[in-house]
Amino acid sequence: MQSPPCRGTAAPLSRIPSVPPADPVPRTPGRAPRGPASRLVAVLALVLVAALAGPAPAAHAAAGLTQVTGFGTNPGRLNMYVYRPTSLPARPAVVIALHGCTQDAQTYADNSGLPESADRYGFLVVFAETTTSNNLNKCFNWFQSTDNRRDQGEAASIRQMAAHTVSAHGADPRRTYVTGLSAGGAMTSVMLATYPDVFQAGAVVAGLPYGCADDVTGAYGCMNPGTDLTPAQWAQRVRDAHPPWSGPWPRVAVWHGDKDTTVVPRNADALRDQWTALHGLPPTPTRTSLIGPNSTRHEEYAVADGAVAVEVNRVPGIGHGTPVDPGNGTQQCGGTGAPYFLASICSSHWITRFFGLQGPGPEPGTLPAPTGLTVTGATDTTIRLTWSPVDGADGYTVHRDGAPLAAADSTSYTDAGLTAGSSHTYAVAARDADGRTGPLSGTVTARTTGTVTACWTATNYAHVQAGRATTSGGHTYAKGSQQNMGLYNVFVTHTLKESPAGYFTVADRTCP
Structure with missing residues (x-):
């Protein structure tokens, strides 16, 4: 596939390692957990790294970024880079872009597809960047109370970037948006919750709801298997982030791969519950359609006047990463030249559309539903x-x-x-x-007719990841029979028998 052309004149930033960690969590200096729990976290991280290791990614054309210094007091010690398209209207919109763990601003610019959309529709993209001095995996610290509160740490630095861009480029403060991948997606939730007076909308890609964790251990539990709260409880966590604010609340788009085992799709549901509750909507879509070349399930949650306050996009067949569709078509963008950019659908095209930066377009789903199935x-x-x-x-x-x-x-x-x-x-x-x-x-x-019997031998951790078991209170339970299999970890091994399909029982000595 043809790579997008180089943009601008600024030299590209350094590249990321070819085999990154798989998870959007820690390694924050001085804040890592101690003891057996930390050893288990390390084991799980290494297992995920090995599973995702592969050949080095192909080279990809670099987007031209300009570094900006002196944008504020910068309490979160972040770097700021701006992508400015050649043609830019007066009072342009601003999109803040937050990369995932092990990535950097240049990697995200090169592969996410956001610069292509900026070129096509004329808006500024600010790429915020964290470093190993903040977090050894270069994750935004969405799970640290010193960085996920209003006017503190990384959240405050990103807010200062938005304010500086409006001032320096004459941008429209009423059209400021934020999006990000994984840890950047979770940090997008932080910015929407802590600065609802700044951001009109946001798009969370493979991310998590606000207020899910304030430490490393909690972050891993939020990622997988996820956290159960009611919509009202999720919404209250956002309200508590900036108590004086009573609305209007930002509009939110959620993007999630249906095969994501790093940040499980349960988090997409939690995000939906959090933001529909804030907008006073039920967690049932107003309308559902399919979009893109891979039939992504597109759910819209609309307010009384028909405007979409929340949307959820469930991308079929992909794991953890940003959905992209390299090419030159009007609905294509991005590249797969780095890990966690997954060929499927150009999410940046649809995110730009959700933000209202493309102008009006045809509405999907004009045909009626079939009957008589x-x-x-x-x-x-x-x-x-x-x-x-x-x-x-x-x-x-x-x-x-x-x-x-x-x-x-x-x-x-x-x-x-x-x-x-x-x-x-x-x-x-x-x-x-x-x-x-x-x-x-x-x-x-x-x-289907007939019966099925199958046997599976694996660790409790692997059984849960494969969908043969669930976890609750640190223990593992066989799906169907609900037999207690012991602790949820990589050290306890059991054989499960599946019969009929989807019903599992422990059969350590009896499975054929």
Whole structure:
């Protein structure tokens, strides 16, 4: 694929290591935990590093960044870089961009796709950068109370960058936005919560809700398996970040890969609950559609006048990282020349659209939902579906178990390669000639014939990661039977028997 052209004249910043750590947490000097817990954290981090190690990334064209010094007192000791497109309107908008762990400003600029959007639509991008002097993994310290509070540490430094950009470039203070990946995504939540008077909207990519953790141990629990709070409790954490503020609240977009095991998708739900509650909305989408070349599930939560206050984008088939789609198309951007930039959909294009920086555009989902979805047959490995045609539809998208499965040109589809004795839920959406999809139909559930028996031997940690077990209170429980398997760690090993599909029992001595 063709790399985006070089921009500007500034020299590129240094590159990141080819094999970074996988998690958006610590190694803050002087703040790391001690004892067995810290050793377990280190073991888990090393396991994740080994799993993600691979060949060095390909070279990628560098975006031209200009470093800015003297932007304020900078209590968080951050670096500031600005990307200014060649053509810039009067009073431009400002987007603050926050990189992930082990990355730097240049890496994020080169691969995220934000400079392409800035060139196309004319806005400034400020790339904030943390260093190893703040955090050994170069993570923003979203989990430290000295950095995630208003007018303190890194949060205060980022706020000063926004104010300096408005002053120095004549930017519009009413159009200031923030986005970031992983630890940068979690720090995006910090900025939206602590400075709702500054940021009109934000986009959290593979990140976490505000107020989930104030230390390293809590941060790991938030990332995986996640934290359970009610929407009202999540919302209160934001209100407590700046008590004098009563609204209006920033608009929020959430982006998350459905295969992310580093920051599990449960955090996308927590973010949705947090911000819909602040906007006085239920956690049920107003409308749902599919966007992009990979049928990303796009959920919109709208207020009374129809404006979208919160959106959630669930990207199918990817793990932890920024969704990008390298190329020269109007909905393409970014590069895969560094870890954690994943070929799928150009999230920066849609984030820019959510911020309102592209101007008006066609609304997705103009076709009605299909009706008459019916299961017409099943074997040990297949399920066959039919539904009624939709006028104007160019095709259909079939969903299985809540995720896009396949495109269909007619009003029937056979799902093949299934496991005997397994149960699945289906829905269908109509697709127009531009590739936009309408709302989903009602659902039907079907089971393949036959039975299934499978055995799995692994650590408790691996069983949870694979979805065969859950964790609660530091212990592990087999899904289905809820048998207690002992402590959630990488040292206890069990064999689980699956029969029927999705039901697991401990079978250390009896599994064939």
